[in-house]
Amino acid sequence: MQIDEETLKRLDRELQAINNRIGADRKTLDEVFDRSTLLTFGKLISDRIIEYVDFPICTGKEANIFRAITPQKKFVAVKVYRTSTSNFNRMIHYIQGDPRFPPISKNRREIIYQWVKKELANLEKLAEIGVPAPKPIKALNNILVMDYIGGVQKPAPLLKDVTMKNPDKFYNTIIKYIETMYIKGGFVHSDLSEYNILVHRNKPVLIDLAQGVVRDHPMAMEFLQRDIRNIVNFFRKHGVDDNEKKVFDRITSQG
Numbered sequence: 001m002q003i004d005e006e007t008l009k010r011l012d013r014e015l016q017a018i019n020n021r022i023g024a025d026r027k028t029l030d031e032v033f034d035r036s037t038l039l040t041f042g043k044l045i046s047d048r049i050i051e052y053v054d055f056p057i058c059t060g061k062e063a064n065i066f067r068a069i070t071p072q073k074k075f076v077a078v079k080v081y082r083t084s085t086s087n088f089n090r091m092i093h094y095i096q097g098d099p100r101f102p103p104i105s106k107n108r109r110e111i112i113y114q115w116v117k118k119e120l121a122n123l124e125k126l127a128e129i130g131v132p133a134p135k136p137i138k139a140l141n142n143i144l145v146m147d148y149i150g151g152v153q154k155p156a157p158l159l160k161d162v163t164m165k166n167p168d169k170f171y172n173t174i175i176k177y178i179e180t181m182y183i184k185g186g187f188v189h190s191d192l193s194e195y196n197i198l199v200h201r202n203k204p205v206l207i208d209l210a211q212g213v214v215r216d217h218p219m220a221m222e223f224l225q226r227d228i229r230n231i232v233n234f235f236r237k238h239g240v241d242d243n244e245k246k247v248f249d250r251i252t253s254q255g
């Protein structure tokens with residue numbers, strides 16, 4: 001991989017500028033952008049997947065999300081998994097047992113790279129079966145590039161932060177997504193909640209797909225049950241009355 005010094009220097013300046021805006025100390029920045037991550041960014045730039053990093057959207061438990069601009073001046077979202085703070089045991093739990101992936105290595109970096117590939121494959125699956133989620137663009141090492149969901153000013157809000165005029169409609173749409181994923185895609189999101197659903201143009205959009213497993217995963221039924229429970233419980237607080245077990249039985253009896 002050939003990244004010229006100039007690109008690297010430019011990247012470091014950009015990241016320093018972001019750092020100044022978010023006020024993170026150098027240690028935090030180094031944790032997110034260790035040298036190998038910086039090189040991966042450099043490769044994405046030299047391959048013209050992105051042109052520059054625009055602003056940080058969010059610092060999650062395991063990843064930092066940025067908005068970036070492509071050479072075609074389109075917004076994209078860039079999810080950078082931190083190699084320093086990721087929860088490897090949790091990752092292994094969701095990769096093992098998924099027949100799409102070979103037996104997992106013990107190498108931390110390899111586990112993260114697998115995790116990113118898994119998120120990409122899952123986003124592709126959702127695109128294929130027509131469940132709204134960001135379209136994946138590229139997975140490279142610990143970085144995933146995907147469609148940006150939101151407006152020019154700011155990213156789309158999370159479901160937990162929006163005031164719904166019509167909670168019933170939202171509820172039915174999300175249950176339909178779960179059903180389509182399971183029946184048509186043979187797939188379970190496995191981390192579904194009001195924290196991993198964006199609301200864009202008055203429609204729910206699913207994010208954070210790395211945990212998703214195929215139906216053959218030994219824990220798939222438990223994950224499906226938990227996804228349904230999270231959604232039913234959240235909407236109950238918004239006056240939608242439904243029964244978790246009924247929904248689960250209805251969905252699983254079809255496939």
Ligand SMILES: Nc1ncnc2c1ncn2[C@@H]1O[C@H](COP(=O)(O)OP(=O)(O)OP(=O)(O)O)[C@@H](O)[C@H]1O
Nearest residue numbers: 058060061062063065077134147148149155207208
């Ligand atoms: N494609 C996207 N477009 C716009 N905003 C996004 C996109 N993907 C993620 N975000 C924002 O970044 C936040 C974090 O993303 P995500 O849930 O995928 O990772 P995470 O929260 O780090 O994972 P975890 O759930 O392990 O903490 C989201 O809550 C959302 O606000």
Ligand SMILES: [Mg+2]
Nearest residue numbers: 060195196208
């Ligand atoms: Mg999340």
